Amino acid sequence: MATITIREALNQAIREELARDERVFLMGEEVAAYNGAYKVTKGLLDEFGPKRVIDTPITELGFAGLGVGAAMVGLRPIVEFITFNFSILATDQIVNSAAKMLYMSGGQYNIPIVFRGPGGSAYQVSSQHSQAIESWFAYFPGLKVVMPSTPADAKGLLKSAIRDDDPVIFIEQERMYGNKGEVPDDPDFTIPLGVADIKREGTDVTIVARSLMVPIALKAADKLQEQGVSCEVIDPRTIRPLDIDTIIESVKKTNRVVLAEESHPVCGINAEISAAIMERAMDFLDAPVKRVSGIDVPMPYAKNLEDLVVPDVDRVIAAVREVAYLD
Amino acid sequence: MSKQTAEQATAAGAEEQSSPDVATQPDKVDLATLQRDRDAAKERQKSRLGGLETETLIELYRQMILIRRFEEKAAEVYSAGKxxxxxxxxxxxxxVAVGTLSALRKDDYVITSYREHGHALAKGMTPESVMAELYGKATGCSKGKGGSMHMFDKSLNFLGGHGIVGGQIPLGTGAAFASKYQGTDQVTLCFFGEAAVNQGAFHESLNMAQLWKLPCIYICENNQYGMGTSLERAMSLRDISKKASAYEMASEFVDGMDVLAVREATARAVERARKDYLPTLLEIRTYRFMGHSMSDPGNYRTRAEIEKYQERDPIKLFSASLREEKIADEKLLKEIDAEVRKQVEESVRFAEESPYPAPEELYTDIYANPIDPSARKL
Amino acid sequence: MGEPLAEIDTDKATMEMQALSEGVLRKILVQEGESAPLGQLIAVVGTPDEDISSLLSEAPAKAAPAEKQPEPAAQPASRTPAAAPETNGRQQAPQESSQSGRMIVSPLAARMAAEAGVDLKSLQGSGPGGRIIKRDIEAAMSQSKAAPGGTFPRSVEPLKFQQAQVATASPYRDEPSSEIRRVIARRLVTSLGPVPHFFLTSEIEMDRAAEMRRGINALDPDLKISINDIIIKVVAVALVQHPAVNASFQDKFIRYYEHADIGVAVAIEDGLITPVVRAADQKSLSQIAGEVRELAERAKTRKLKPEEYTGATFSVSNLGMFGIDEFTAIINPPESGILAVGAMTPKPVVRNDEVVVKQMMRVTMSCDHRVIDGATGAKFLQTVKKMLENPLYLVV
Structure with a gap:
């Protein structure tokens, strides 16, 4: 076990998979000579050469589609978006091509591709560069959507994503690249997609959190423990397909649930989880499902305003206390 | 390796270039002028017959007439609500489909838009599997899940019909990228209509293809209408083949009513692609005789305009050339037509008798590696 | 004043609402035949020339004020987490109040109540807007009581008491122990330890007590009277009627108390504490309920002063919330007894030769045999049972 950052864990995952499978290649803006806008791909050009690690023009729709086409005929591309904000330009290829190809071809053309890059709230880059859009992708059958919250998850899940035969949207949290944690050294260490992780066990309230919200939920749980409230923190890790069973089991145990996410609340993943809980565990609820989401505004630049938008420990604690009828 | 510039390549097809303002259409067409144009085209076509096996020429005719009869039947059964x-x-x-694909090897890739019945048949897919797909039957080439716009056949490297205008252009570029990555000499033909040229996907793809030297042949089937909007109302630079020069890519303008001209131009592009991993843009001028789709009466075009192009009907032209050059007589051509009609009838019978997809098929083919499929219920 | 204005429907009875002030009926807002939720302005009574326009303009807003109004959208100026609406600044639907007449129950609580046979109508929810939640069901499952019929003697003998050392504790009078009392005491201690216990158990039908509780709480949801509060009141009243039980053996004398100071056993994190409701015999149920709640709250946070948990004359310990049917409790000296209360559960019983289901509760009284004999204790317990089974005795 080595203690490394999420950035390093992702780098290891890509390096190991490039070495493992000749069909895997990496492309995107600044991934090669520049070593990656966020340095996730550092050193890969030197190690694997320009055939495998490819700098693209700024042409998101183009290289996303090129990746899908290459995946149709036997390659396994890793396509990096400098941030997922730019993937919006490429959504036609992700949604209309990658997600649906297998289905509309009657099972003939699967698309083994990973679209990855940072997403979610960044620091003070205003509205176009700081947003969580995972629910867009999670909406579409045919895509898998993964959001790791720890270095070990980042590495294990990215390796699984690269080996997966379907298109995977892999969203790294921009603020979390420097977060450290222990990662197994085994080069065959993977974490299966679609399996939630109980980051902390508890009995009174379930907190479902992903990505940036996981460390915040865990901090909130620590503080709540001091107040006599035992929280269970569940990180779905893959939001499509969503491991709803693990969430439902937890809710049946705790009877109360807080759903934390940094994205906008409208039509978000929390709305989906909430509906699933209603459908499958309503009789176990002692309080309404409580959502803690990013405030429903475009991200502002000013620091004080930005801090108001992204949910923090206090907001999670307040939500937990509310569903536990403590205030 | 010869660096084929846009200028040089365009020169190869210069004789076809009529006037710079290619999209201007007369309201009234003088019959004598029409016949003169047609005869000139026929002479050009006849000059291309030399060196081609009779068998090849007959096969080109057979394929064109198959597509024609198939589409006529499709229109008929569509109108009948099938x-x-x-x-x-x-x-x-x-x-266009027949001429271009006849210049390919079997393992080359073809990808196209939603107007793809012709390409599918020309690539070798059976009328049965195409018709059954139109019927939404389990025996269709996409198991009834794709329909008219999404025909695929992996065994023939037919990468499908795609429904978003221009969406297939980056995909075709990717297939070409993969050929080069894998070190094969397969080429990719990527078809699209002229309206797709205005999409960013077109320009992004051409830029990457020339930048990275990808063996992709971009075939713009210029039928002069993007749905109901004519080229002149939608495009500032209407000489599409010139757009390749923005990317230093080779290009040609081709008469799409002459199957042999199409075949020759494609063969030149294929050679560049196969030998040197070089892309080409072909603008192939053609005309659709029908509306944009079955729900489009096409009344944004004048009768005269349609008549002008019907005079240039590629099948009429080719059959005239074949007859006049004694390659095939009327009787043979009629036999081929009858045989094709039978084949098409057979495809309808096959489609009619085929089963619909089973309800369970709803949930298959969403993921190659499904996770917890049991969680998904009707 | 005093003129009937309207009828108030409770789930128990229909009562007349009378005018509470002098004046003329200036404006009728809810017409005859219509109904209105509790709290809504239905009419204005005033002097003939009084300006009532401001009252009338407020009228709709007065209707059943929601428990919690949605906060306005977050103001950027300060970082108050609660002020940032979690659902994005869209208005949250106001919490539906129980005052609208609809019972609000969490799905879990509804299921638990159905499984445990708890009548939701008997409960007052402690959640927002009176929502009945899990903890209310758990509390209800741990409580219950009622008493059988028969008259009981009112002890009215005027006696003199002296003030206790703890300021608010019950005054008492000391009477010399008789010789026989001292012998009994000595012999029993030899046999059983310093405080020789014996136990009396009785099963009590609690339907009427539960009904009374429901009725009271329906009158004022803020009261939140529990079954245990009723038990405390009944025990206190019975103790005053049975002075021999409301007593303490002090070797040379027996101390008889004027009032019943009831110790209420409260489980706290590392043990048990018994805060005292002083003169519970004199207090109303709502006073008792309020005091118990407040004392228990402070007991859990260990903020009780010593005089608040010492000097009871008798104690009540209730383990019904843990599903305990019946148990024996240890007397807290120098008190003479403690009543151990089990869970209220529906049971088939024979009434008028018919098997009917009644809410039954078992109580066991531990008696200090040095001061209470079997018959003395039994008579006291009989009174308790009688009053719980027919709590109207509390008011006669």
């Missing part, structure tokens, strides 16, 4: 959704017919454009 086919749902959109149905974009290829009538009038047969020379």
């Amino acid at each position: 086919i749902g959704g959109f149905c974009h017919l290829y009538i009038g454009q047969e020379a």
Whole structure:
């Protein structure tokens, strides 16, 4: 076990998979000579050469589609978006091509591709560069959507994503690249997609959190423990397909649930989880499902305003206390 | 390796270039002028017959007439309510699919838009599997899940019909990228209509293809209408082949009513691609005789305009050339036609008798590696 | 004043609402035949020339004020987490109040109540807007009581008491122990330890007590009277009627108390504490309920002063919330007894030769045999049972 950052864990995952499978290649803006806008791909050009690690023009729709086409005929591309904000330009290829190809071809053309890059709230880059859009992708059958919250998850899940035969949207949290944690050294260490992780066990309230919200939920749980409230923190890790069973089991145990996410609340993943809980565990609820989401505004630049938008420990604690009828 | 510039390549097809303002259409067409144009085209076509096996020429004719009869039948059964959704017919454009694909090897890739029945048949897919797909039957080439716009056949490297205008252009570029990455000499033909040229996907793809030297041949089937909007109302630089020069890419303008001209131009592009991993843009001027789709009466075009192009019907032209050069007589051509009609009838019978997809098929083919499929219920 | 204005429907009875002030009926807002939720302005009574326009303009807003109004959208100026609406600044639907007449129950609580046979109508929810939640069901499952019929003697003998050392504790009078009392005491201690216990158990039908509780709480949801509060009141009243039980053996004398100071056993994190409701015999149920709640709250946070948990004359310990049917409790000296209360559960019983289901509760009284004999204790317990089974005795 080595203690490394999420950035390093992702780098290891890509390096190991490039070495493992000749069909895997990496492309995107600044991934090669520049070593990656966020340095996730550092050193890969030197190690694997320009055939495998490819700098693209700024042409998101183009290289996303090129990746899908290459995946149709036997390659396994890793396509990096400098941030997922730019993937919006490429959504036609992700949604209309990658997600649906297998289905509309009657099972003939699967698309083994990973679209990855940072997403979610960044620091003070205003509205176009700081947003969580995972629910867009999670909406579409045919895509898998993964959001790791720890270095070990980042590495294990990215390796699984690269080996997966379907298109995977892999969203790294921009603020979390420097977060450290222990990662197994085994080069065959993977974490299966679609399996939630109980980051902390508890009995009174379930907190479902992903990505940036996981460390915040865990901090909130620590503080709540001091107040006599035992929280269970569940990180779905893959939001499509969503491991709803693990969430439902937890809710049946705790009877109360807080759903934390940094994205906008409208039509978000929390709305989906909430509906699933209603459908499958309503009789176990002692309080309404409580959502803690990013405030429903475009991200502002000013620091004080930005801090108001992204949910923090206090907001999670307040939500937990509310569903536990403590205030 | 010869660096083929846009200028040089365009020169190869210069004789076809009529006037710079290619999209201007007369309201009234003088019959004598029409006949003169047609005769000139026929002479050009006849000059291309030399060196081609009779068998090849007959096969080109057979394929064109198959597409024509297939599409006529598709229109008929569509009107009878046997086919749902959109149905974009290829009538009038047969020379393009047949001419281009006849210049390919079997393992080359083909990808196209939603107007793809013709390409599918020309690539070797059976009328049965195409018709059954139109019927939404389990025996269709996409198991009834794709329909008119999404025909695929992996065994023939037919990468499908795609429904978003221009969406297939980056995909075709990717297939070409993969050929080069894998070190094969397969080339990719990527078809699209002229309206797709205005999409960013077109420009992004051409830039990457020339930048990275990818063996992709971009074939713009210029039928002069993007749905109901004519080229002149939608494009500032209407000489599409010139757009390749923005990317230093080779290009040619081709008469899409002449199957042999199409075949020759494609063969030149294929050679560049196969030998030197070089892309080409071909603008192939053609005309669709029908509306944009079965729900489009096409009344934004004048009768005169349609008549002008019907005079240039690629099948009429080719059959005249074949007859006049004694390559085939009327009797043979009629036999081929009858045989094709039978084949098409057979495809309808096959489609009619085929089963619909089983309800369970709803949930298959969403993921290659499904996770917890049991969680998904009807 | 005093003129009937309207009828108030409770789930128990229909009562007349009378005018509470002098004046003329200036404006009728809810017409005859219509109904209105509790709290809504239905009419204005005033002097003939009084300006009532402001009252009338407020009228709709007065209707059943929601428990919690949605906060306005977050103001950027300060970082108050609660002020940032979690659902994005869209208005949250106001919490539906129980005052609208609809019972609000969490799905879990509804299921638990159905499984445990708890009548939701008997409960007052402690959640927002009176929502009945899990903890209310758990509390209800741990409580219950009622008493059988028969008259009981009112002890009215005027006696003199002296003030206790703890300021608010019950005054008492000391009487010399008789010789026989001292012998009994000595012999029993030899046999059983310093405080020789014996136990009396009785099963009590609690339907009427539960009904009374429901009725009271329906009158004022803020009261939140529990079954245990009723038990405390009944025990206190019975103790005053049975002075021999409301007593303490002090070797040379027996101390008889004027009032019943009831110790209420409260489980706290590392043990048990018994805060005292002083003169519970004199207090109303709502006073008792309020005091118990407040004392228990402070007991859990260990903020009780010593005089608040010492000097009871008798104790009540209730383990019904843990599903305990019946148990024996240890007397807290120098008190003479403690009543151990089990869970209220529906049971088939024979009434008028018919098997009917009644809410039954078992109580066991531990008696200090040095001061209470079997018959003395039994008579006291009989009174308790009688009053719980027919709590109207509390008011006669």
